[in-house]
Amino acid sequence: MMSFLQMGGYAAYVWPAYGITLLVLVLNVWSARRSHRRKLDRARLSDGREDASKQPTVRRL
Amino acid sequence: MLDVFLTILNRDLKLAYRRWSEFANPLLFFVIVTSLFPLALSPGQALLQTIGTGVLWVGALLSSLLALEGLFRGDFDDGSMEQILLSPAPFGIVVIAKIAAHWVVSGIPLIVLVPVVALSFQLPTEALATLAAALLLATPTLSVLSAIGAALTVSLKSGGSIIGLLVLPLCSPMLIFGTRATDLAANGEPVAAPLYLLAALAVFAVSLGPLAVAAALRVGLE
Amino acid sequence: MKLPRWFHRFGSPPWVYGLAGALGPWIGGIAIVLIAAGTFGGLVLAPPDYLQGDSFRIIYIHVPSAYVSMMAYVILAVAAAIGFIWRLKLAHAAAVSIAPIGASFTFLALATGAIWGKPTWGTFWQWTDPRIMFELLLLFLYLGYMALRAAFEDRDKADRVSAILGVVGVVNVPIIHYSVIWWNSLHQGPTISRLDGPTITTDMLVPLLVMILGFTFFFFWLLLSRLQGEIVEREQATRWLRELVEESPG
Numbered sequence: 001m002m003s004f005l006q007m008g009g010y011a012a013y014v015w016p017a018y019g020i021t022l023l024v025l026v027l028n029v030w031s032a033r034r035s036h037r038r039k040l041d042r043a044r045l046s047d048g049r050e051d052a053s054k055q056p057t058v059r060r061l
Numbered sequence: 062m063l064d065v066f067l068t069i070l071n072r073d074l075k076l077a078y079r080r081w082s083e084f085a086n087p088l089l090f091f092v093i094v095t096s097l098f099p100l101a102l103s104p105g106q107a108l109l110q111t112i113g114t115g116v117l118w119v120g121a122l123l124s125s126l127l128a129l130e131g132l133f134r135g136d137f138d139d140g141s142m143e144q145i146l147l148s149p150a151p152f153g154i155v156v157i158a159k160i161a162a163h164w165v166v167s168g169i170p171l172i173v174l175v176p177v178v179a180l181s182f183q184l185p186t187e188a189l190a191t192l193a194a195a196l197l198l199a200t201p202t203l204s205v206l207s208a209i210g211a212a213l214t215v216s217l218k219s220g221g222s223i224i225g226l227l228v229l230p231l232c233s234p235m236l237i238f239g240t241r242a243t244d245l246a247a248n249g250e251p252v253a254a255p256l257y258l259l260a261a262l263a264v265f266a267v268s269l270g271p272l273a274v275a276a277a278l279r280v281g282l283e
Numbered sequence: 284m285k286l287p288r289w290f291h292r293f294g295s296p297p298w299v300y301g302l303a304g305a306l307g308p309w310i311g312g313i314a315i316v317l318i319a320a321g322t323f324g325g326l327v328l329a330p331p332d333y334l335q336g337d338s339f340r341i342i343y344i345h346v347p348s349a350y351v352s353m354m355a356y357v358i359l360a361v362a363a364a365i366g367f368i369w370r371l372k373l374a375h376a377a378a379v380s381i382a383p384i385g386a387s388f389t390f391l392a393l394a395t396g397a398i399w400g401k402p403t404w405g406t407f408w409q410w411t412d413p414r415i416m417f418e419l420l421l422l423f424l425y426l427g428y429m430a431l432r433a434a435f436e437d438r439d440k441a442d443r444v445s446a447i448l449g450v451v452g453v454v455n456v457p458i459i460h461y462s463v464i465w466w467n468s469l470h471q472g473p474t475i476s477r478l479d480g481p482t483i484t485t486d487m488l489v490p491l492l493v494m495i496l497g498f499t500f501f502f503f504w505l506l507l508s509r510l511q512g513e514i515v516e517r518e519q520a521t522r523w524l525r526e527l528v529e530e531s532p533g
Contacts, residue, residue: 004327008337010402017398018322021344024391025318028384028505029311036512043519044528209451213444217434226430227448230423231455234462241466258465262458273451276367280443 065150066158073162076135084128084166088174091124095178106183113182114243118236121171121196125203126228128167130221132159132211133278143282156271156278160208168200184247191246191256198259199239205270206231212277235262297523299373300514303507311504317497324490332487341399343490347498349392349414352421353456355385355502359428360453363446373510375442376517378449379432380509384502386425392418413467420459424452438517 007014077084098116099109136142136159145155175196176189184192210228217223242255292298325343332339359381366374396415397407409415431448435441518524 007340008331010336010338010340013338013398013402014326014340017341017344017395018326020394020398021348021391024387025501028387029508031383032505032508032512036508036515039512039515040528043515043524046519209447213431213448214434216440216444223427223430223434226423227427230420230427230459231451233420234455234458237462237466258462265458269454273447277444277447280440280447283440 062151062154065154066161069145069150069155069158070162070165073159074165077162077166083131084170087124087127087167088170090127091120091171091174092178094120094123095182110183113179113184114240114247117175117179117182117192118240118243121175122203122229122232122236125167125171125207126225128163129207129211129224129228130214132163132208133215134211137215137281142278146279146282152279153271153275156208156275157267160204160271160274163208164201164204168196168204171200172196184243185249187249188243188246191252192243194256195239195242195252195259198256198263199235201263202235202259202266203232205266205274206235208274209270209277212274212281215278216281235259238262293373294371296373296514296518296521297527300511300518300527303511303514307504307507307511310500310507314497314500314504317493317500321490321494321497324486324493329487329490330484335403338399338402341395343494345392345395345399346491347494348388348395349418350495351498351502352385352389352392352418354499355381355388356421356424356456357453359385360449363449367443367446367450372442372517373514375446376513377506377510378446379442380506380513382425382429382432384505384509386422386429388498388502389418389422389425393422411467413463416463416466417460420463421456424456428452 005011005015095116098112102108102112133142136145146152172193176184176192179189179192180186206228209231210224213227214221214224238255238259242252242259245252245255321343325340329340329343331337359378362374362381363378365371366378393415396418400409400412400415401407428445428448432441432445435444515524
């Protein structure tokens with residue numbers, strides 16, 4: 001197990017690389033879902049008025 | 062068709078002649094930028110000679126960004142672009158003529174000026190002809206790419222800050238071949254390959270670029 | 284030019300929204316399974332490279348990121364071209380959705396490449412490497428596309444103008460690619476000890492292919508998710524969307 005974590009002495013490179021990849025992938029999912037949800041909220045609040053995009057942005061608290 | 066081309070070319074050149082400072086400023090900018098480099102670097106002739114080619118090309122590229130916003134701006138703001146689009150004149154030809162006019166007033170001066178400034182960077186005189194030839198082949202591409210950037214941002218009030226972001230990455234192949242041709246010539250090596258590649262880029266840009274410019278101008282005018 | 288009949292359904296926002304909602308979890312699930320399997324294969328099963336040791340294992344995230352970054356730009360441009368030619372709003376919506384995803388994978392390719400470069404070349408950033416230069420220019424293309432979009436207030440105009448930039452960009456991508464390769468072939472820097480085609484064995488290659496597939500699925504999962512949001516934004520005043528949001532109180 002320890003030898004796996006040490007990555008043959010390259011732990012300082014391999015793990016940060018995988019870490020940053022995981023971070024970017026997770027952030028991507030999170031931001032895509034958040035923007036989807038926010039837009040649904042805005043659509044709900046705008047109530048189908050003519051130009052909803054001109055309405056002030058509503059932030060979730 | 063040729064009439065349209067010549068009429069627009071003639072008109073744009075006349076307009077440029079009356080507002081000559083707009084096209085002289087980039088050239089002045091080029092001279093100033095290239096003379097700042099020796100100041101920024103530790104004084105040493107050898108270093109300047111090594112980086113001179115790059116400084117000249119990047120300087121030329123940056124200076125050409127300055128004159129670029131005015132390429133369609135004037136015609137767009139005073140409504141003449143709309144009139145031209147509505148007129149029976151083929152719009153593609155008009156676009157090509159406008160790009161050609163831009164090349165005459167901003168490309169040709171560079172072809173003359175850059176080799177002169179190159180002398181101050183100790184570029185061997187044998188390389189000057191190659192430098193001028195490379196510029197002759199590269200500046201049409203530059204004009205077309207500039208026109209694409211200008212056309213994409215023509216309906217924006219302040220497109221200036223964004224054009225560089227759009228145009229400069231697309232200029233990278235031209236920069237690569239241009240500097241290599243110059244460097245090879247300075248070392249007395251054969252320069253045909255990069256020059257052919259520059260010519261290929263120019264043919265490609267001149268034949269397809271105006272389509273993109275015309276499409277972007279049409280959208281901008283909507 | 285005439286479009287095939289089935290294609291017209293892709294012009295219907297509610298249909299595409301529903302399809303994306305239905306497909307998303309499946310594609311996402313497949314992506315996660317493939318990436319998990321590929322990571323296990325890459326980190327555990329694959330033997331260390333005989334020259335680079337275990338540092339080569341970064342390949343399992345670096346190459347898939349680079350692959351997706353290029354694939355995404357081509358898809359962006361194709362979607363933008365479809366949107367421009369047939370005035371298909373959903374195609375524009377897809378192009379818009381791709382840009383931030385593609386940019387993030389380009390960033391990832393550069394970041395993992397830099398981390399890999401340190402033990403391999405001894406430096407994080409090698410200006411003379413053509414692939415780094417290419418990815419960097421690709422990142423600039425993505426950022427330029429996003430900046431151009433952001434500059435327009437009118438969405439329709441932003442769609443059409445940025446579509447032209449997307450197509451111009453994709454035409455230039457191979458030119459930029461080959462020119463940086465050509466550029467590098469003349470700059471034989473002494474610092475690079477490029478390992479000439481390290482012999483890659485099957486147990487090294489399979490996890491890589493699995494990862495590439497996994498990243499591709501992951502990309503499409505993100506795309507569908509973003510596309511849904513984009514559709515909601517563009518369809519605010521329509522009845523189907525009002526019915527949708529009333530059905531599902533947030």
